[in-house]
Amino acid sequence: MSKKNKESIIESSIKRKYKLQAKDVKVWYGDFMAIKGVSMDIKANKVTAFIGPSGCGKSTFLRLFNRMNDYVDDFKMEGEINIDGKDINNKNINVELLRKQIGMVFQKPNPFPKSIFENVAYGLQIQGLKDKKFLQERVESSLKQVALWDEVKDDLNKSALALSGGQQQRLCIARTLAVEPSIILMDEPTSALDPISTAKIEELIYKLKDKYTIVIVTHNMQQASRISDTTAFFYLGEIIEYDKTNKIFTNPEKQQTENYITGRFG
Amino acid sequence: MNNIKKNRLKDQAFKVWGIFCTLLGLVLLSIFIGNILIDGILRIDWEFVMNLPSRHAEESGIFTALMGSIWILLLTTVIALPIGIAAAIYLEEYSKKNKLSSILEVNISNLAGVPSIIYGLLGLEVFVRILEMGASVLAGSCTLALLILPIVIVSTREAIKAVPKSIRDASFAMGASKWQTVYHQLLPASFGGILTGIILALSRAVGETAPLIVIGALAYVPFAPESPMDQFSVLPIQIFNWITRPQHGFVENAAAAIIILLLITFVMNGIAVYFRNRWQKKFK
Amino acid sequence: MRKIKELVIERALLFSALITIAVTVGIILVLSIEAVSFFSEVSIIDFLTDPEWTPLFTNKHFGILSLLSGTLLTSFIAIAFALPIGLSISIYLSEYAPKSFRRTVKPLLELLAAVPTVVYGFFALMVVTPFLQTFIPGLSSFNSLSAGIVMGIMIIPYISSLSEDALHAVPNSLREAAYGMGSTRLQNSFKVMVPAASSGIIVSIILAISRVIGETMIVAIAAGQQPRLTFDPTVPVETITAYIVQVSLGDVQHDSLEYKTIFAAGITLFIFTFLLNTLSYRIRKKFQEKYE
Numbered sequence: 001m002s003k004k005n006k007e008s009i010i011e012s013s014i015k016r017k018y019k020l021q022a023k024d025v026k027v028w029y030g031d032f033m034a035i036k037g038v039s040m041d042i043k044a045n046k047v048t049a050f051i052g053p054s055g056c057g058k059s060t061f062l063r064l065f066n067r068m069n070d071y072v073d074d075f076k077m078e079g080e081i082n083i084d085g086k087d088i089n090n091k092n093i094n095v096e097l098l099r100k101q102i103g104m105v106f107q108k109p110n111p112f113p114k115s116i117f118e119n120v121a122y123g124l125q126i127q128g129l130k131d132k133k134f135l136q137e138r139v140e141s142s143l144k145q146v147a148l149w150d151e152v153k154d155d156l157n158k159s160a161l162a163l164s165g166g167q168q169q170r171l172c173i174a175r176t177l178a179v180e181p182s183i184i185l186m187d188e189p190t191s192a193l194d195p196i197s198t199a200k201i202e203e204l205i206y207k208l209k210d211k212y213t214i215v216i217v218t219h220n221m222q223q224a225s226r227i228s229d230t231t232a233f234f235y236l237g238e239i240i241e242y243d244k245t246n247k248i249f250t251n252p253e254k255q256q257t258e259n260y261i262t263g264r265f266g
Numbered sequence: 267m268n269n270i271k272k273n274r275l276k277d278q279a280f281k282v283w284g285i286f287c288t289l290l291g292l293v294l295l296s297i298f299i300g301n302i303l304i305d306g307i308l309r310i311d312w313e314f315v316m317n318l319p320s321r322h323a324e325e326s327g328i329f330t331a332l333m334g335s336i337w338i339l340l341l342t343t344v345i346a347l348p349i350g351i352a353a354a355i356y357l358e359e360y361s362k363k364n365k366l367s368s369i370l371e372v373n374i375s376n377l378a379g380v381p382s383i384i385y386g387l388l389g390l391e392v393f394v395r396i397l398e399m400g401a402s403v404l405a406g407s408c409t410l411a412l413l414i415l416p417i418v419i420v421s422t423r424e425a426i427k428a429v430p431k432s433i434r435d436a437s438f439a440m441g442a443s444k445w446q447t448v449y450h451q452l453l454p455a456s457f458g459g460i461l462t463g464i465i466l467a468l469s470r471a472v473g474e475t476a477p478l479i480v481i482g483a484l485a486y487v488p489f490a491p492e493s494p495m496d497q498f499s500v501l502p503i504q505i506f507n508w509i510t511r512p513q514h515g516f517v518e519n520a521a522a523a524i525i526i527l528l529l530i531t532f533v534m535n536g537i538a539v540y541f542r543n544r545w546q547k548k549f550k
Numbered sequence: 551m552r553k554i555k556e557l558v559i560e561r562a563l564l565f566s567a568l569i570t571i572a573v574t575v576g577i578i579l580v581l582s583i584e585a586v587s588f589f590s591e592v593s594i595i596d597f598l599t600d601p602e603w604t605p606l607f608t609n610k611h612f613g614i615l616s617l618l619s620g621t622l623l624t625s626f627i628a629i630a631f632a633l634p635i636g637l638s639i640s641i642y643l644s645e646y647a648p649k650s651f652r653r654t655v656k657p658l659l660e661l662l663a664a665v666p667t668v669v670y671g672f673f674a675l676m677v678v679t680p681f682l683q684t685f686i687p688g689l690s691s692f693n694s695l696s697a698g699i700v701m702g703i704m705i706i707p708y709i710s711s712l713s714e715d716a717l718h719a720v721p722n723s724l725r726e727a728a729y730g731m732g733s734t735r736l737q738n739s740f741k742v743m744v745p746a747a748s749s750g751i752i753v754s755i756i757l758a759i760s761r762v763i764g765e766t767m768i769v770a771i772a773a774g775q776q777p778r779l780t781f782d783p784t785v786p787v788e789t790i791t792a793y794i795v796q797v798s799l800g801d802v803q804h805d806s807l808e809y810k811t812i813f814a815a816g817i818t819l820f821i822f823t824f825l826l827n828t829l830s831y832r833i834r835k836k837f838q839e840k841y842e
Binding site for chain 2: 555559563564567569571574576584634636639641646655657659662664666706735739761764770791798813819823824826828830
């Protein structure tokens with residue numbers, strides 16, 4: 001076997017081992033370089049947290065994985081983003097299909113101005129699934145997974161906007177779970193919520209990790225240390241340190257990481 | 267200190283002047299409407315509504331004109347609504363920031379300011395003559411549809427724009443295509459605003475006279491239209507016709523018809539405002 | 551499969567948007583073609599300089615000046631009436647009036663613009679003219695004064711609403727600076743606010759002018775059908791728009807010279823309103839940049 005073949009076999013087995021991969025990724029918004037050459041590998045069925053001060057590229061980087069940056073006007077990217085070993089920026093990739101396999105939860109809960117049922121069923125409906133019984137079962141199981149079922153089961157036709165902030169966010173999570181994605185991206189999902197709702201959602205994330213790969217951007221370091229397995233510290237568009245959460249928060253390698261963790265800046 | 271007092275007096279004087287001006291237009295309008303009511307309210311009875319126009323003022327009625335107006339309104343809606351909404355969706359959700367989109371924007375702004383009689387001239391050449399529709403309801407509706415198209419487009423765009431970006435984000439993040447997002451999320455959410463816009467546009471169309479005169483709507487039509495290719499008249503043209511007749515009986519008829527036209531116009535405006543308020547509440 | 555559907559939908563939507571361009575092209579083509587045909591028979595010099603417009607009589611004259619003077623005279627009267635009133639309203643609502651008053655009054659004022667013009671025409675002929683005749687004894691039953699005043703009433707909201715929006719958009723810091731120096735509301739309004747909002751106010755005036763120049767029914771009913779080159783507001787005149795209506799009501803042969811006159815008149819009108827609208831659009835765009 002030639003050296004080249006050996007290398008590519010090793011490379012592809014590494015690719016398969018990691019659910020999400022970034023290779024030397026650079027991002028520009030117009031002239032501003034938001035991400036300055038980031039590489040990282042994320043394993044499946046783990047919770048990975050991105051921490052770091054505002055504006056350091058965490059959300060931008062997160063959105064590379066479901067290509068939500070495509071909608072921003074001056075967005076430009078170099079480098080490779082792989083999911084399950086495949087380059088998602090390849091011309092042949094159907095971006096909508098990609099997004100159906102990845103769920104996203106936003107900072108401010110954004111339920112559709114429709115009923116609770118229609119919210120959760122939306123992802124299935126746009127795939128053409130119409131069978132009423134199937135939809136009802138999926139909606140029920142998704143709402144149960146986020147512990148919302150008991151609170152809303154009596155009136156699924158109620159408007160989603162009538163729910164509280166915490167309930168709305170759990171509804172948004174249920175919405176993404178309904179299509180059974182393998183990856184869930186969360187962009188500061190609890191920063192707009194009260195402590196009780198936050199606690200409920202953190203509990204939820206911890207449970208979901210068995211079935212899903214979760215990446216969460218958070219401003220809240222305590223949250224990161226509570227729920228994540230690995231943590232990446234972003235600063236000014238670069239990853240300063242990326243390691244097991246335990247290590248990052250008790251014995252970081254880099255001085256900058258320690259400074260941020262201990263609150264000397266941020 | 268004399269100067270300060272003078273300035274204060276001027277200030278107060280302007281305040282009085284400002285209130286006067288604000289109320290002037292409304293007071294004048296009330297006088298006009300009061301006058302019309304006095305002239306015309308007694309003339310309105312079921313016969314007036316159901317009669318055909320005639321050479322004798324007492325026997326004349328607005329039936330054909332009323333039917334013509336209804337036909338025109340319905341047909342104009344059918345033509346203008348799909349085109350206007352489609353164009354607005356394109357401009358708001360699909361077009362990119364290039365030369366074409368700026369040309370489209372300037373153009374629509376310009377069309378909104380073209381005098382309605384010019385649309386009449388356009389309709390006369392293109393619809394009545396070249397497309398050989400004759401002076402029919404269809405030609406009139408096509409002409410008015412073009413007239414109200416900019417209004418429909420602008421108000422639909424505003425309605426779609428008002429839907430928060432977070433809804434679009436959520437839909438795209440779930441893998442919905444652009445059209446799925448428009449169809450399932452944006453249009454239902456902006457429905458109230460779109461409805462308001464079209465009702466306002468139609469309340470304008472119901473009062474339009476000049477373009478329809480130019481395309482050949484007759485002032486004296488002895489029958490109500492029964493198909494889109496029939497000739498027709500509309501309420502404002504009937505009013506215009508009666509105003510130009512010397513006999514006093516026709517002045518009464520005109521006043522009575524004006525009351526009905528104003529009623530229709532104000533009711534439509536009222537409905538539009540009602541829907542706008544309900545729709546705006548939805549996002550609060 | 552889905553990709554094809556998306557593409558087809560996008561094309562259909564684009565097509566609908568392009569219809570708007572087709573309308574403009576259509577207007578320009580229709581007016582130009584008939585106008586060119588008209589000018590093959592009537593010299594453009596005559597058109598622009600002959601003081602008489604008598605295309606329907608046996609002794610034909612084709613000078614647009616008299617129709618133009620009718621249009622401009624009635625429009626001038628309308629603006630002269632509406633401008634001080636509309637501007638005062640905008641200043642009063644923006645700088646003096648309590649918010650609740652403003653909220654109730656603004657939609658009522660918009661009502662003035664919603665009244666069908668044929669109704670205004672009736673008022674001008676049946677109410678305003680007889681009223682004015684009581685103190686202007688020489689006022690003829692068709693005249694540009696009544697029509698002008700009523701058109702002015704109609705466009706009050708055009709000027710007041712847009713000017714008020716422009717005043718409202720001026721940053722509060724300017725207002726506070728003026729009051730901080732002890733100016734009255736009047737001084738602040740005229741010395742600080744109006745100059746700051748001037749582009750928005752000018753836009754509202756231009757749009758109002760464009761609106762009255764294109765107005766048809768009020769003048770067709772109340773201003774008369776006698777084309778006349780004059781500045782006298784008490785005599786009958788005829789506007790460009792009223793002439794087009796007059797011909798349309800009559801029995802004019804298609805392709806006759808008389809028929810083409812309405813397009814010659816129409817293209818003159820179109821050029822005026824087009825220039826005004828373009829001007830207001832340019833100013834509006836510049837104005838937007840100013841506060842961004």
